[in-house]
Amino acid sequence: MILAAITIPAHSDSIYVLGSYFIPKGNSDVYRQNRIETTFEVQDLNTVGGTFGYDHFLGDFISIGGSASFYRSDTTVSDVDFEFENGQPIFRDIRLEIVPLELNLRLLPAGRNAVIIPYVGGGIGAYMWEYEEFGDFVIDRFTDPSIITGSAFSDGTDFGYHVEGGVQIPVSRSATITGEVKYFSVEGDLDIEGFDPSFEPIDLSAVTYSAGISFWF
Numbered sequence: 210m211i212l213a214a215i216t217i218p219a220h221s222d223s224i225y226v227l228g229s230y231f232i233p234k235g236n237s238d239v240y241r242q243n244r245i246e247t248t249f250e251v252q253d254l255n256t257v258g259g260t261f262g263y264d265h266f267l268g269d270f271i272s273i274g275g276s277a278s279f280y281r282s283d284t285t286v287s288d289v290d291f292e293f294e295n296g297q298p299i300f301r302d303i304r305l306e307i308v309p310l311e312l313n314l315r316l317l318p319a320g321r322n323a324v325i326i327p328y329v330g331g332g333i334g335a336y337m338w339e340y341e342e343f344g345d346f347v348i349d350r351f352t353d354p355s356i357i358t359g360s361a362f363s364d365g366t367d368f369g370y371h372v373e374g375g376v377q378i379p380v381s382r383s384a385t386i387t388g389e390v391k392y393f394s395v396e397g398d399l400d401i402e403g404f405d406p407s408f409e410p411i412d413l414s415a416v417t418y419s420a421g422i423s424f425w426f
Contacts, residue, residue: 223272225387225423227260231280233305237412239340239399243303246350247286254305256282260419269320272328274313280415281306291347291354299356301344307413308337309393311371326377326385334371336395338413339364361403367413369395377423389419 235251243249262276282305287298311334317326343360375389396410 223425227419227421229258229417229419232416234414249286253284254282278309304341306339329374331372363400365397367397
């Protein structure tokens with residue numbers, strides 16, 4: 210009993226809040242087509258987001274937990290080959306939204322009582338997403354081009370995985386400042402009624418750089 214009391218820390222749980230910078234990988238043909246036809250670049254969808262999470266410590270060197278994040282980005286692009294008869298650009302908007310719900314396992318090689326607490330980890334998640342393009346489009350651009358106004362929308366919930374690494378710096382017995390880098394990998398099928406049926410699944414993978422604070426209790 211005495212040994213158990215010594216080895217089990219007083220604080221066995223934590224909650225954390227992080228602000229993040231979201232950088233999508235964008236490695237699929239829906240993005241590549243937009244790069245060819247418009248002024249679009251994948252980095253146009255870089256954005257800020259946030260994460261709220263919970264961890265439970267299983268001793269000094271390992272924890273399990275879960276988190277919920279939110280990222281939403283949009284950009285306006287113009288066609289590079291065509292314009293309206295009056296010389297005005299042909300614009301459309303591209304919007305991406307991802308809500309990751311993730312479970313994680315973290316290893317703390319220096320223990321959670323160190324002056325600086327590094328960690329590495331990973332896990333699985335369900336990623337709810339929406340992708341939309343709306344505005345003016347050039348159709349039949351290589352045969353009989355014309356301009357239409359419309360939208361293409363797709364959404365879903367798909368499973369993926371993530372890996373992460375970070376560091377926590379205690380500022381009191383119950384709070385730490387946290388910095389983290391994470392990569393998650395996931396893809397989803399586009400709605401064939403709104404997008405070219407030959408399109409491959411959309412790449413929803415991304416890297417996030419995060420910083421925030423955690424509270425131990």
